[in-house]
Amino acid sequence: MEFRRIKKIIQFDTAGWIAISSMLLCGLSGFLLAIPYDNSRAYESILEMLLFNPAGNLVRNFHYWSSQLFFISILIHLYDHFSKSTESNIKNYRTWLILCISLVFLGYEMLSGFILKGDGAGLQAERIFASLLESIPVAGKILVSAFAGREDHWQMVYVQHLATGTIILFIGTYEHVKNIWPKLKSIVIVFAGLLLISLFFRAPLGFTGSNQITGPWFFLGIQELLHWTSEPRYLLLLFFVSFFLLIFLPKLGIKGIKILKRMFFAGGILYLGLTLLVFFFRGNDWQWKNSSEVGSISEAAFIYDPVDFSLPKSMLVLSDKVKTEGCLVCHSAMKGLSDSHQPASTGCFACHRGDPFSSDKLKAHKNMILVPGNFSNVRQTCGTQNCHREISERILSSLMNTAGGIVRTDRKVFGEAISQKDSDQVENIGHSAADNHLRNLCAGCHLGIEKRETGNATWLDRGGGCNACHLQYNPGAISSLKKMRSKDPLMTAEIHPAIDIQVSNDRCKSCHSRSGRISLSYEGWNEINLKPSDLSDSVHFKILPDDRVVEFVQDDVHHQKGMNCIDCHGSYETMGDGQHPLHEEDAVKVQCIDCHPGNIPETFMLGNLPDRESQMIAGLRKYRPDTRVVLTADGNRPLVNTLVDSLNRIFLTNKLTGEIQESKHISPACYKGKGHQRLACESCHTAWVPQCIGCHNSYEKSTIGIDMLTGKPTSGSWIEYAGKNFGEPPTLGVKVDGRKQIVPAMPGMILTIDKETFAKGKGSCFLRLFAPASGHTTQRIGRSCKSCHNDPLAIGYGRGVLKFKAPGSIGKWTFEPRFAQNGNDQLPEDAWTGFLQEAKAPWSTRTGLRPFTVGEQRRILEVGSCLTCHEDKSRVMELALEDFQQALNKRCKFCLKQQ
């Protein structure tokens, strides 16, 4: 009984009369809406309604919801008639014809209403509509002019929506029913229902510049079909065929009508399926939605946003000069951001999302993104179409995000399979012995690690996506943050942390103070095996925030000159160039010779920068477009902070201070003679590199570790026991990469990995692998001749005493190692190769890097034997450098020969 009563209330009238009621109300609300709506600034006028005009907001909601009810009621009404075959009640064919045309105009009214919002999706919908109309032969252009108007100018659309469409719908209705006045009860119930919905649910509004273009819900199926077809005119053809079939439906026989109605029904179901598919699964650029993409409020069909009539008038002051966003009603006084991210022009929504159409605190902050820089958010924040999309795409394949070099090396050391592709990304690693080793010890150092809280990143914080480098808290911002956290109601002076390109060296330290430790080395510090409590000298030693102790050795000459990491390493190195480099040396393009060439440098005019990001960066740094800058020898990348004058002198601008200093050309000694032609600059000019020998890695089942990738504790962990640390000149080796080059190397992994203790591993292994050394301890004066030719560490034998003994006329080299032999390979603990022995593979963490062969060792030592008597800069050694064979031919009777 109760059910019948409820059913009776719900079915207060037929779908047809509900449609007429909602059409009348929609028309009425449309006329009211025309008062605050301004079609010449459509989007802004709607935003103003949402933010400052509750009555306008309510009317707009009412207009929208009544149109939806009208449209849906018409569809139900059609279904009712077709299913009961009561469409045959329409005896007058002219009426049928008018109704068919009215249906087309109903679609037009719905679509033009969507266009008139003026948001990004509306703009694109207008273009698609115009393009479809234009493809109609003969009348295309006239139809575009009549119904779509000019692009970005909706005068015609507005006129047709307001007048023509409305009039035709009323004519159609009257022609059909001969009456347009529903029962009072019906109109009251429909009005009350619509008012209730309108009071609580907002009519949708998208964003301008969004790269998520879908369309109104009834258009989604068409959009999907458009995505699958290269010829949109086929869709138009389908529409016309359907339309003409509908027109001629009454003319068909009973069987024909039945078949046609079934076809329409099947088509309707298919269309509904397509609509749902798009609604739930399509994302940006019509790609399948990423599971991590947060739902945008523009996607939601129902946005709960009660109309608030109680907005205090004092709040509703928003300068004409600022972007129209609800957020700025409260946050327009925000300071601290750089010019390119000023809230007045950028707003808050572009970075933090939330709801920019509401000035209510709770509603505005709903779905807000606290840390926009995290890569899981970046497609909606920093990486949107109008911001930094290109960078956000290429940074994902950069080594700082993938940590691919570390993953490959670790897997190689553990004897596990490596690939050259995306599977070697730290976020994709599994749970093998190597991958667990990474999870326990290395996986924290990559940009993809999420920053969860606001506040300045410290040395112990790693990751954070874009924020890892570009977010800077000054004291004012820290103070504001404290007030915000204390929920201080009197907080008025808000200071946002700066987001800029002034990336200080400290930003690099949290990750680059480990492994190769270049951040520490650059400033002259070498990590040693001491505890903080062991220290007495605070001048030469320092305790890092993570309690590691470092000792001062010697800082890099570029550091002494005040240069920063970003002065050499530009955006295409740090944020990647879209390629998939295997290791750091593949990603770094800048070389010493770029700024210190031996001849006329390759240059490039700054105004001709090939991409907008580089142009933007150059603009932000206020570099003049007519500046001639250095082009890197490797990769042809312009170094935007250089300047080459008419005399081909190179000057370098410090990116943080703006200080300009000359960068000298290399000394002629560097390329004099044949002797050192194969030497890389770093071989001579690297003062020292951090060297750790005798590490041991084992898996301890009973130790609680941490999975740095997930941040969760693990039962059992890989533990690294460090050996001895030295800050001494590097060992030299040969890089075979097409040509042979002498390069510095350092112990990469001289270690024992105890895989036996790891459940899935098999036995322990010993490895003596050296790695290419990028010391970042450059000195102006290169190494002495003796420091290479007479030094066992430089040649690869390890530390010890290397002597040239001469019992007779034939000299003989001897070597006494400082460290005992390792039982695994019978070499001194710190050696790379045996004294006058051929090394046994594997010898390096990289393909193409090897220690000296016996022949090469002998040649080095042969020069070393001369140096036992002759000084580095003596005439004899100068001649040896130019032509060693000639120098040998000039040996006198006192010269000893090498055995």
Place this chain on the structure above:
Amino acid sequence: MRRLTNFMDKPIVLSRKSFVKIIAGICTGSFLWSWYNLSKDQVQKENQSEFRHSEDISLGISYFGKYFLYRTKDSVVAFSTICTHAGCRIGKSNSGILQCECHGSRFDAATGRPLKGPAIHPLRQFDCRFDSRTGEWIVKLQTPKDQPA
């Protein structure tokens, strides 16, 4: 006064309904004629728009709403930003690839050729010539004479 007759010399009787139909037809025809001319004028006006740019256009893409310029070391070409698939405006890009937000088509900015569907036709090329007299690049929103329309 002579009465109007048909070819069989029978008098033509113009009923009120016929008269209204004729008037309505004339009105409709006039209306459509006016509309056609107004539209034609509007389309021509839009297509004849001319834009000028100084000589120092950046290498790569420069985006100007209705069109973009692509500069190489040797030349500057102008293409429409309207996707040839369904008429959407293709998004801004800093690389050499332009993406349509609506249905996912991609175009090579240097040649306008589609790299990924659904679009199969190249972007419309506009007339872009260097005026050595003023030292400016002139873009006309019309197909170059030496290119097929």
